[in-house]
């Protein structure tokens with residue numbers, strides 16, 4: 433019997449027969465990348481392969497790299513294995529990576545969500561024997577509302593703030609979440625963006641993703657020029673002089689972690705919108721079931737309880753130690769769950 437198709441090393445998930453790693457966290461010769469978030473697409477590899485859709489942002493973030501794009505569903509022979517990329521529904525361009533040898537199929541999910549957000553290429557279940565799944569929100573308490581419900585909450589919040597003469601500052605990660613929120617907001621006025629958000633937005637818009645018009649915040653843009661505006665900024669911009677230019681403002685964070693009251697309170701967000709680009713508990717279970725896999729390895733998140741749960745459901749289950757965790761993939765502490 434030949435070696436396991438994918439193995440777990442201190443550099444990342446490795447395919448010996450193909451001579452490549454998937455989302456490695458230390459420099460390697462050949463890297464297959466699921467998506468552009470910084471914990472998955474890291475600097476220093478000899479050669480990158482990702483979807484055509486993910487490539488522009490990855491190039492923008494990493495600068496001079498040797499990289500190649502591949503279409504969704506296109507198959508490529510690499511060494512002794514066949515490789516293909518399939519939509520993960522996480523952010524624009526994100527993929528699950530399928531690796532096959534003979535009749536044996538493994539799929540690495542990367543980060544994923546099953547709800548169609550109207551912007552990212554929607555998640556497609558890929559049949560496999562072994563599925564390596566993220567489980568950032570792998571506890572039953574994480575259950576997302578449909579996107580339309582959160583959209584209505586956002587609209588009401590913005591309207592109420594504007595009526596009281598306050599700006600609305602929405603904190604969100606710059607790749608994926610920020611653009612998803614833009615598409616959910618009513619066309620009630622211009623959306624202002626922090627430079628870090630605008631960069632990614634511009635790249636995605638140039639690629640043909642349908643995004644509403646945005647205005648980058650520059651000198652001269654403030655509460656006077658744009659009263660009652662909605663501003664999308666990275667979480668790090670809150671509480672800084674940059675944010676104070678808008679005068680009295682209401683700040684909110686849009687993240688799956690906002691489901692935990694403790695986190696919301698400690699980070700000083702009066703308002704939190706519970707919306708995530710990761711699968712919730714039902715989403716994880718649906719996705720795993722749909723693969724038909726008999727063996728599941730879980731990565732970042734609540735790996736221990738989630739593995740136990742999978743074993744109780746009759747799966748052969750294991751935990752893979754990775755160094756992913758950056759967009760939303762931090763694990764909350766016990767106190768947050770109380």
Ligand SMILES: [Zn+2]
Nearest residue numbers: 469522543759
């Ligand atoms: Zn991600």
Ligand SMILES: [Zn+2]
Nearest residue numbers: 543756757761
């Ligand atoms: Zn991740």
